Amino acid sequence: MAPLSTRRDFISTTGKAGLGICVGSTILSACSVLSKNSSRKDNIGFNQEPLPYGYNALTEAIDAQTMEIHYTKHAAGYAKNLQDAAQTEGVNMNKPLEDVLANIKKYSTKMRNNAGGHYNHELFWKSMSPKGGGNPEGKLGAAIADSFGSFETFRTQFSDAGKNRFGSGWAWLFLDHDKKLRIGSTPNQDNPIMDIAEIKGYPLLGLDVWEHAYYLRYQNKRADYINNWWKVVNWNYIQDRYQSAI
Numbered sequence: 001m002a003p004l005s006t007r008r009d010f011i012s013t014t015g016k017a018g019l020g021i022c023v024g025s026t027i028l029s030a031c032s033v034l035s036k037n038s039s040r041k042d043n044i045g046f047n048q049e050p051l052p053y054g055y056n057a058l059t060e061a062i063d064a065q066t067m068e069i070h071y072t073k074h075a076a077g078y079a080k081n082l083q084d085a086a087q088t089e090g091v092n093m094n095k096p097l098e099d100v101l102a103n104i105k106k107y108s109t110k111m112r113n114n115a116g117g118h119y120n121h122e123l124f125w126k127s128m129s130p131k132g133g134g135n136p137e138g139k140l141g142a143a144i145a146d147s148f149g150s151f152e153t154f155r156t157q158f159s160d161a162g163k164n165r166f167g168s169g170w171a172w173l174f175l176d177h178d179k180k181l182r183i184g185s186t187p188n189q190d191n192p193i194m195d196i197a198e199i200k201g202y203p204l205l206g207l208d209v210w211e212h213a214y215y216l217r218y219q220n221k222r223a224d225y226i227n228n229w230w231k232v233v234n235w236n237y238i239q240d241r242y243q244s245a246i
Contacts, residue, residue, distance in 0.1 A: 042240070042241060042244060043096035043097070043098055044096065044097045044098065044118075044119050044122045044123070045093070045096065045097060046079070046082055046083055046086060046093040046097060046118070047079065047083075048075060048076055048079040048118070048122070049122060049125075051067075051071050051125055052125060052126060052129075053128075053129065053130055055067040055068040055071070057130040058128055058130060058232045060133075060228060060231045060232060061128075061225070061228040061229045061230075061231050061232045062128075062213075062214070062217070062228075062229075062232070063216060063217045065216055066212075066213070066214065066215075066216045066217060069212070069216075070121075070212060070213060071121075071125070074117075074121070074212055075117070075118070075121040075122075075125075078113075078114045078117030078118040078121060078189070079114075079118050081110065081113075081114040082097075082111070082114040082115050082117075082118045084110075085107070085108060085110045085111040085114055085115070086100075086111070089107055089108060089111060091107075091111075097115060097118065097119050098119075098193055100115050101115055101116065101119060101191065101193040101194050102193055102194070102195055103195060104116075104194045104195060104196060105195050105196045112189075112190075112194070112196075113188065113189050114189075116188070116189035116190055116191055116194065117189040119191060119193070120170055120189055120191055120206055120208065121208070123203065123206050124206055124207075124208050126234065126237050127205055127206065127233065127234050127237060127238060128229075128232045128233060128234050129232060129233075129234035129236075129237070130232065131234075132231070132232040132233045132234045132235065133230065133231040133232060133233060134235065135151050135235070136151070136235040136238065136239060137235070137239070138239055138243075139239070139242065139243060139246075140235070140238060140239045140242045140243070143181055143242070144181060147180065147181040148181070148183075154173075154183070155230065157183050158171055158173060158183050158205075158207070159171075159223075159226050159227070159230075161183050161184060161185045162185065162207050162209045162222070162226050163209075163222055163223050163226060164185075165185040165187070165209050166187075167187065168187070168188055168209070168210040168211065169185055169186055169187040169188060169190070169209055169210070170185060170186050170189075170190075170191065170206050170207060170208060170209065171183070171184075171185045171206070171207040171209060172184050172185060172186065172191070172192055172199065172203050172204075172205065172206050172207075173203075173204045173205040173206075173238075174192045174199065174201040174202055174203045174204055175201050175202045175204065175242075175245055175246070176200070176201040177200070177201060179245070179246055181204075182199065182201060184198070184199035185198075185199075186198055186199065191203055191206065202245050204238050204241050204242055204245070205233070205238050207226065207229060209222060209225075209226070213225070
């Protein structure tokens with residue numbers, strides 16, 4: 001295996017995001033789930049929030065060294081570069097980041113990459129917990145069973161979205177403009193809120209499948225990383241997002 005410093009340099013390289021394609025309806029209707037909830041308490045700002053657990057808290061899925069590098073280097077870099085881009089491009093950082101993402105085609109590539117990177121990671125940290133795992137219950141559990149047939153089918157389809165994402169990107173569980181649960185994936189740091197994303201809607205759960213999220217422990221075995229990741233999913237948080245959105 002290559003030295004750690006070389007490996008870090010390799011997995012920290014960020015490719016330029018390609019243009020997404022609009023699928024389904026107009027931008028207005030595709031973003032309706034977001035726009036109807038623009039004042040929600042779980043909107044994300046421009047600053048990096050403290051990690052809600054220790055670096056070694058999720059070792060069933062993610063080792064402490066990866067968590068520390070991921071949070072303090074990769075994610076911190078997105079937050080810093082986002083703020084730089086926002087200042088340069090005259091963005092009001094007192095407003096939710098979702099407002100920028102929903103109109104991301106108006107902004108630079110730097111804004112797109114770093115706004116997406118920051119939003120995705122802030123959601124990612126909260127979507128995991130040392131007390132996570134198991135199956136979702138309540139309205140979310142019922143909606144998943146209704147939408148996909150069973151939790152097991154949902155888990156397989158979501159895992160496949162992560163495994164089959166070519167290169168770097170994310171797998172998503174999201175609500176479309178009709179508030180139906182959907183599974184999809186996006187390249188690089190795109191997400192369903194973006195008006196130029198391949199899929200459109202409100203993200204509930206996102207899985208980071210960039211190599212820097214798992215390479216130190218799993219090397220090229222992305223499927224093993226995904227299988228273990230289910231052990232730390234914070235369904236209470238995802239349930240709150242779902243209920244707030246609907």
